[in-house]
Amino acid sequence: MIVREIEAKTLLSAATQPDPWFGIKYTMNLYRGCQHHCIYCDSRSECYGIADFDGEVLVKVNALDLLRRELPRKRVKGYISAGSMNDPYMPLERERRLTAQALAVIAECGFPVHILTKSDLALRDVETFLAIEAAAGGPSPGAVISFTVTTVDDNLARKIEPAAAPPSARLAALAALAARGLHTGIVLMPVLPFLTDSPENIRQIVAAGRESGARHVIPAFGVTLRDRQRAYFYRQLDQLFPGLRPRYERTFGGRYHAPAAATARLETVFAELASRYGLARNVAAYQPAVAQLPLL
Numbered sequence: 550m551i552v553r554e555i556e557a558k559t560l561l562s563a564a565t566q567p568d569p570w571f572g573i574k575y576t577m578n579l580y581r582g583c584q585h586h587c588i589y590c591d592s593r594s595e596c597y598g599i600a601d602f603d604g605e606v607l608v609k610v611n612a613l614d615l616l617r618r619e620l621p622r623k624r625v626k627g628y629i630s631a632g633s634m635n636d637p638y639m640p641l642e643r644e645r646r647l648t649a650q651a652l653a654v655i656a657e658c659g660f661p662v663h664i665l666t667k668s669d670l671a672l673r674d675v676e677t678f679l680a681i682e683a684a685a686g687g688p689s690p691g692a693v694i695s696f697t698v699t700t701v702d703d704n705l706a707r708k709i710e711p712a713a714a715p716p717s718a719r720l721a722a723l724a725a726l727a728a729r730g731l732h733t734g735i736v737l738m739p740v741l742p743f744l745t746d747s748p749e750n751i752r753q754i755v756a757a758g759r760e761s762g763a764r765h766v767i768p769a770f771g772v773t774l775r776d777r778q779r780a781y782f783y784r785q786l787d788q789l790f791p792g793l794r795p796r797y798e799r800t801f802g803g804r805y806h807a808p809a810a811a812t813a814r815l816e817t818v819f820a821e822l823a824s825r826y827g828l829a830r831n832v833a834a835y836q837p838a839v840a841q842l843p844l845l
């Protein structure tokens with residue numbers, strides 16, 4: 550995969566609508582493109598304008614300068630996420646450390662973060678997460694770290710999320726962060742029709758989250774399928790799960806949303822377990838009231 554350095558014009562983009570699932574107010578994309586190559590990734594869709602999503606990663610070499618300039622000017626304090634169309638802990642981050650350094654700037658500025666990842670590399674930054682937590686100083690969490698887990702089966706994950714850390718490693722990292730008192734959880738999406746949409750899979754993920762110390766599990770029972778994203782996904786199905794593509798085509802045609810089979814049943818299974826284990830299903834349950842900062 551080609552790695553190319555670029556200078557970005559801006560870094561932080563503010564959400565225009567409240568985010569009821571992840572509670573995110575600002576997104577900073579330190580990279581463009583992703584090395585994890587999940588077969589279902591929506592970032593391949595034409596609307597995002599990333600022509601070679603699987604062939605090239607762009608590194609925003611001036612990202613930290615931009616963050617230092619933009620963050621103190623934000624009047625509304627809310628959760629910052631590190632990557633909406635990439636994973637902030639993709640393999641490249643091990644040497645580049647853009648996410649690590651950006652988190653340090655965020656800690657200095659006293660903003661909260663909600664990090665979403667499929668990598669156990671997040672554990673490397675535990676001390677910075679604790680600094681963010683301390684700086685936030687409120688009753689609500691300053692650092693929230695969510696790991697996406699779509700299956701607990703490492704072998705299946707190797708097929709559908711080929712370059713991400715295995716789910717067992719993600720859950721171990723979640724447990725280690727939770728043991729340090731940080732707010733951790735699971736993003737249980739997408740749920741792929743005919744592949745990961747069994748009640749047993751949902752039960753296993755929720756149970757694994759509970760055992761690891763997750764405080765929330767955020768589910769979505771289905772997957773989106775759109776232009777280039779669908780084309781890539783179907784090519785991968787042909788290679789990895791022969792015979793499944795015609796079933797998708799018969800069931801969903803050209804529709805954007807491909808819901809899991811028996812979604813209502815999955816919802817019932819999930820809701821019962823989440824209630825039993827005291828797991829929130831979104832971060833709105835404990836996210837801070839958005840604070841308005843004075844103009845400097």
Ligand code: SF4
Nearest residue numbers: 583586587590634635
């Ligand atoms: S980790 Fe996220 S952004 Fe990266 S390929 Fe997978 S789904 Fe896409």
